[in-house]
Amino acid sequence: MNKAQLVAEIQKSLGSDTSKAAAERALEAVLEGVKKGIKKDKSVQLIGFGTFSVTKRAARQGVNPQTGEKIKIKASKSVKFKAGAGLKASL
Numbered sequence: 001m002n003k004a005q006l007v008a009e010i011q012k013s014l015g016s017d018t019s020k021a022a023a024e025r026a027l028e029a030v031l032e033g034v035k036k037g038i039k040k041d042k043s044v045q046l047i048g049f050g051t052f053s054v055t056k057r058a059a060r061q062g063v064n065p066q067t068g069e070k071i072k073i074k075a076s077k078s079v080k081f082k083a084g085a086g087l088k089a090s091l
Contacts (some may be wrong), residue, residue: 007020048087057076
């Protein structure tokens with residue numbers, strides 16, 4: 001499912017009086033809320049759905065696949081998602 005299909009599902013769930021633009025704004029609002037929550041609190045927990053959290057990756061050695069040359073990979077941050085019980089049960 002891509003973003004356009006997700007917007008269509010949101011519009012369908014909200015009812016026929018909801019426009020496609022309103023459904024897209026609702027989706028954007030949720031995504032912005034998750035981004036701000038991760039940035040501020042380092043995690044966002046949606047009961048029944050799952051938890052988004054920030055993880056740290058340590059610096060490490062890697063290999064350039066084209067040349068075989070060893071390279072240094074800097075430490076970085078990443079976002080991790082752990083599915084909740086409700087989401088797992090629906091599969």
